[in-house]
Amino acid sequence: MNVLKLFNLRGVRIPNHKEKTKDLKVESLKAAKYLYYPMDMHIGKPAEPGVTVGDPVKIGTLIGESEGGISTNIHASVSGTVVSIEEDESSGVKTVVIENDYRDEKVTLEDLDTEPSIEDFMKRLEAAGITGKGGAGFPAHIKYDMEQDKARYLVINGAECEPYSTADHRCMVEYADEIVKIIQLIVKIYEVNAAYIAVEEDMAGSREALDRALSENSAEKIFLHDLPTVYPQGHGALQIHEILGIEIEEGERSGDIGVLQSNVSTVKAIYDAVFKNEPFYKRIITVTGPMIKNPKNVMVRLGTRVEDIIEACGGFLDEVRLNISGGPMMGKSFEDLSLAVDKDTTTLLFLKRYPKEEERACIRCAKCVNSCPVSLQPILISNAYRNREYDLGIDLKSKSCISCGICTYICPSRIDLLEDIQKLNKELEGRNDE
Ligand code: SF4
Ligand code: SF4
Incomplete structure (x- = not known):
């Protein structure tokens, strides 16, 4: 049985960059005119729309029904009318679009016992x-x-x-x-x-x-x-x-x-x-980074498009940027500002975009090995991937990687070790699916 050794160096100290927003009170953003609810705004199976075009909704109306297993219900975050249900051509995932009537009428869940089972x-x-x-x-x-x-x-x-x-x-x-x-x-x-x-x-x-x-x-x-x-x-x-x-x-x-x-x-x-008998329809997110005019912590309705949030934060300081949903270590970059805030969105980060540094040869400094919080040997896994020795990845416990990104961050030779590890793990998963 493999046991993750978690007590190595327990991570690294990196600049936290929280000073701009840590003392800013959460502002409630005015809801947008149109809200977009992709039915896959959670991990697992997408929900199925439980409304049709023309249906009136209130805050808390169930608009996406869980498909069971790893799936979840989705609720309207404004009152108004369902104006369309779009389907993504490649993934087949549907998006419910609601026009806000700005009445903020609500429906709530039933009362629960004060000490429920x-x-x-x-x-x-x-x-x-x-x-x-x-x-x-x-x-x-x-x-x-x-x-x-x-x-x-x-x-x-x-x-x-x-x-x-x-x-x-x-x-x-x-x-x-x-x-x-x-x-x-x-x-x-x-x-x-x-x-x-x-x-x-x-x-x-x-x-x-x-x-x-x-x-x-x-x-x-x-x-x-x-x-x-x-x-x-x-x-x-x-x-x-x-x-x-x-x-x-x-x-x-x-x-x-x-x-x-x-x-x-x-x-x-x-x-x-x-x-309060309220379903999950809003969340706090941080909007920050050197490229946004007014960094903020905001309470935002699910389904709000990033572009509407940017407008409320004063816009960008530069059009050449790196947009990230999540933090700089584990977040995902994105280009499309029409994306909507989903259940997983924690942070919208807008950084300066620098040209990617050229990768150089490994200098065997062992920084990646000494910093990995789960005691992996990132450079060896990376080599295994590049040499197509995928079985070696199993021996090196590549599946134990928690995708923290420290190895890539710390590597002086700018080798994207995490990317190699993820690609190797994908190869191994593909093999299991065969
Ligand atoms: S990304 Fe994976 S291999 Fe790299 S330091 Fe984090 S846990 Fe270790
Ligand atoms: S941190 Fe980079 S240069 Fe140092 S051993 Fe790991 S891969 Fe090689």
Whole structure:
């Protein structure tokens, strides 16, 4: 059995670039005239539209029905009318388009018991369409599908380790009371031994807000756990090892070892679903980077196009940019500004675009090896891919790569090691599918 060795160097210190937005209060963005809801705004199977053109909707109307398994419900984030349902020619994924009537009429979910059973709690997460808000987009009701006698710990991730991102930080500063209250309920429902909220040691504001909320709510069994500000301390398996000393075996999920794990913004969404009967239809995102005029943390309705958000942030400073959804280490670059905010969007980052540096020969400095948080040998895996020795990738445990990007970031020869590792893993997956 492979065990990830997570206690190597536990990541690297990189400039966090959070100073521009960490103290900015979350602004509620005025909803746009048209909202776009791709039915694949989560991982897994796309939802199926549950509305037709001409249907009136309110905030909270179910417009996309989960296809079961890893899939999730999608709700309208404005009131108005369904004006079209577009289908992508290549993927077949449908997008529901709603014209906003600016009345902000709402429908809510039914009341839930103040102390719901695990089953009712999971049903609520499913009905509300809650997915992990840290970027992974995994349906929360599947994560929380755990029997009471199996659940031992709850770990809440408030360590937002990607540079530039401050959405989780602001969520903790501004919604600490709600976060603590829902954690108290989850602790009660699952009867876990203890809950830990992981916070980064140099994000003082969120720590203080949570500390205050814990004491005001006389919270028992809930502890703050300071993590050093190193990347990638936000990774789930690393956090579990750091906080609980438990190692996760290759292929295991946190639930397999009795640990319920969520991001702080996800538990805030769970609070809204349980205490306010609201489905997941809005989220906090950070809009930042040197190329945006007015960086902000914004509360934005799902389905809002990036171009509408840019306008609300004063526009760009330069048209030559690198646009990234997510952080600079694990985010994805994109060109199309008509893309809509989905359930996974955490940050919109706009960087200066520099010419790509030429790759040079490996100088065998071993920086990639010494920095890998899961003790892999990135250069050897990269060589295995380039030499088409795919089986060697298995021996080198390439599948254990958590795609943190440190090896590529740190390599002085500018070798895109992560890209090679991902390509090798794709080759191996393709082989399994044959
Ligand atoms: S991207 Fe993968 S191989 Fe590279 S440092 Fe991160 S975990 Fe290690
Ligand atoms: S960090 Fe780059 S140059 Fe150094 S050993 Fe790894 S691949 Fe080679």
